[in-house]
Structures are given as C-alpha cells and as structure tokens.
Amino acid sequence: MSIKLENINYIYSPDNAFRKHALKDINLVIEQGEFVGIIGHTGSGKSTLIQHFNGLLKPTSGYMYYDNSNIFDGHYHLKRLREKVGLVFQYPEHQLFETTVQKDVCFGPKNQGLDEQECMERAGEALKLVGLKEKYWKKSPFELSGGQKRRAAIAGVLAMQPEVLILDEPTAGLDPRGKNDILNQIQKLHQELRITIILVSHSMEDVAKYAGRLIVMNQGRIFFDDTPRNIFRRHEELEAIGLAAPQVTYIMAELRKKGFDVSADAMSVEEAKKEILAFLGKDA
C-alpha cells in the first residue's frame, strides 16, 4: 500500500494577497511498512505535506496515488482512504469529546458502520496497543493526565485499523518519560503490526532513534530524503536551514577535530560511548 506523490504543488489562497506556495514539486514514494520521520522548521511545509497523504488537501497541481490509485480521479472513495491512512493531529487530546475513554475510541469504528460489539472490541484492542490500562476505559477523557489523553486520542485512530499512521508531533508538551513511552508504543505498532509510520517531529534525537528514513523539508521542498545517519553527516547544511543534528553528532565532530579517530556517524549516546571507549582503549 504505497503512498506516491507526483509533482505536487500546493498553494494556499491562490487568488488573494495571502497567497502562499506551500509545497513545490514534491515527488515522493513511501512504501508499506516504512518508518519515516519528517522534519523541518515552522512553515517549511510539513503539515501541508502530511495532509496530502490522506486526501485532506487536494493538490493545486500534481497527483497523489494510494496503492497505485489516483485519489482525486473523481471516483475514488476518499472516506475509505481516511480510514486506511490515519492522521493524528498535533495536540489530538483537544479533540476528545465523549463521556468515556472507551466511547471516544469507538467513535471512528462506529462511523465505519461497525456494530456495537465490534466497536467495543476494536476500542479494547486499540487501547491495549497504546498501553492504556483498563481501569481508565470507563473514565472521562478529561480526568486523564496529558500523556494518557494523548494515548486515548491515538487509540481513536488505531481503532479504525489503519494501514498507515501519520503523527504530527505526538510528543509535544510531554515530559521525557511520557515522550519515550509514546514513541516506544509507536515503534511497537510498526514492528508488530507492520503499520507504516510517518512521524513529524522537531526532535532530531527522536527521529535518529526511531526512523529508518528521514525527509527534511525546507521552504516547501524536500531538502533531504535519506537515512538519518547519512543526513546527520551533513549537519552543516542542516544548520544552514535552521535545523541541527543530535548533540552526539557534534561531540564526535569536535573530537575528530582534536585528532580522535572516532566515527563521525554516531547518532546515539550508546554508539558514541562505544566509539570513544574503543579509541581510548586502543591508545591506553
């Protein structure tokens, strides 16, 4: 179930003074089962881009294909597409509205036309997937903590059993533990259910840790599209567009300048530690 964008341009308010050319000539294929990180500063086109993946925005020009079908050919069932390609917006907990967590998660499947029992089953599965314990299911969503609400909202999308899950900054405003919990759950969904994950993030450390492929957006264009490791190697170019590589990348670069023969490629503390120990051990 690949997502394919062909020569996509998107222009906001094309006919007035607020005209903004938000996406420029985007060509992109995302295959089923990938874990893709999307990064870029505010206004670089990230959010506009992800809203094309499930047909929420119709490109000004160009074509968007899901599973090789053109979704804007006039016959395509867009509602079905949005069940297959689930989008979790920023601060999704603001969209919780039902009286209990369970009912809220049932909302999607109910709209898909499933009967109550099926809805409940789906909701139960989804809530388990995001790691929300059963004692919370009958509570009002508004009694939960920030991290729990976020999980409930993600469960609401998972209950529709999507093939692709897009998350727009799912960890914004969470503390480090809440952040790691959510990202680990997302990784589990990816590994166990083979759901395609598209993660929009401001944190290079996070995409380095989880994503196999990284798309860097700048001024409405794809600036880089490669593995995180290959991209962080070019951290000077990232800085030029207002981004930065993870902190360890800079530690390694500095050490190399001082004559340490360590790999510049380390992306995590673990890798950096191995490199430095190997170097020190050798010279000790």
Add this chain to the structure above:
Amino acid sequence: MGIIRSKDLEFEYISHSEDEEIESVIRAIAGISIDIEKGDFIVILGHNGSGKSTLAKQMNAILQPTRGSLWVNGMNTKDDGNLLNIRRLTGMVFQNPDNQIIGSIVEEDVGFGPENIGMATDEIWKRVEESLSAVDMLNYRSHSPNKLSGGQKQRVAIAGVMAMKPECIVLDEPTAMLDPIGRKDVIKTITELNKTAGVTIILITHYMEEALQADRVFVMDDGKIVMEGTPKEIFTQSRKLRALGLEVPQVTELAFELKQAGVAISDGILTIDELVEELCQLN
C-alpha cells in the same frame, strides 16, 4: 528577603458534585518552602503532573494557597488587596502562543496591559517600543500576530508582559510548541532580560538543555521540591533524575556512561566543550 518566598505552601484542587459535596481532593502542592532572590534565573523541572504549573500560578496569585503562604515582594498572595500589585510585579507567559495574543496588530497587543491600567498614551507607546526592542521584535510592530511564527508570537507575548515593567516573569513551558529556532530565540530573549534588565526569571521546561544557564534548578515530584541546586549539581545525579521521569542532556549522559565504564572524567559535564576538553587531556 527574596522577591518570591513561600512557607509550607500547600494547594489542593477540590472538585464538587452538583449538590456541593466534595467529590475529590487532589493535593498538587504538598509543602513547599522556597526563597527566590531578585534577579535570579530559576528553572523548574519535573514530570507532567508533578505540580510545576500549579506552583507557577501561585506566584502571581492566579491560585491562592490552601495552607501555608507565599509572598511576592513581601505581599501575601492570600490578601486580595494585594492582587493587583502582585500581578503588576509578576508577569506570566504560557505554553500556547495563540492563547495569549489578543491584539490584531503586534503593537496593540503589547500595549494592552499598560492601556488597561490607565497609563498615558505617550508612556504606553514608549513602553511598547522599549518592550518590542527588548525581545527584538520592533520590526514587526505593525504586523498581524497571526502571520508570525510560534517563536515570534512567544516573544510578542513576553513583550506584552515586559510592557508592565515587571520585576519577575514566570514562564510555563514557553518553548513546548516551538521549533528549534523558535526555542533558541525565546531562551536567548529570556536570558537577556535576566542579564541586562535584571528581571527575575522562573522558567518551567521539559527541555533539560534550557536549564543549563540557570542560577538554580528546582526539581519537583509529587507536589514537592525534591532536588535543588546549580545545574551542575543537579545533572550530576542522572540516575536520580531518570527515576523522577526526567532525562539529562546527551552530552551529560555520555560523560556519565563513559565514567561508569572506567574513563576518568569529572561529574556533571554540561557542555560539549567540557567533555571534549576532558577527553583530550586523557588522550
């Protein structure tokens, strides 16, 4: 006596049922005694739900203590007669920039506070200009706030607080919704206000690297302050921080891991330069 001081401060969120009976009591602050000196740069860390925001709201009397007391410049926040003066003295900046900007033009937004306290027009314009230059947003004075980036909006919100000439600014996760550039700009602005204008800063954040320039760091858990010290003293204890649901910056974690593995380097390394320097001496 410090600008913000509390003694045995406690606060409970009490929810009532429809017939006015108490349904639940959540103790968000469970006995806090602090003394913050004028001109200090304080960072408060802690996981979600540890009581940080509740404490912040005590500092300009949005919330008043259930038990114990808090004084702003010697004024007790329990005394309603002090409220106006307390709020002129301590300004607050919140997480979401979109929720705190009301003017349709940047300079009108910044002038809203002074206008509300009946200041003369000339003085208002003077303050608007000063505040906008202080946050480096003067060039945007006639722009519409909704066309600004998140970081720029936060700086406008800070200017709005500065226009009231506060002695203290409390910022509750002001960078949580910003991209890296926006975060850097806001932190730079806050640091400058502290260094040049001597404004007392109380910054709540989840980003550990934002705590590095603080004079003192408080770590909260379960409504209490469980750690207090300089950034170096705090980040040396990475195990304890992790147990509290927090993290240390990557460079500090790397230094800690190397030390555990037998490399002879000092505790509490906070910057890349420090780590590289120490490793060079070993090599």
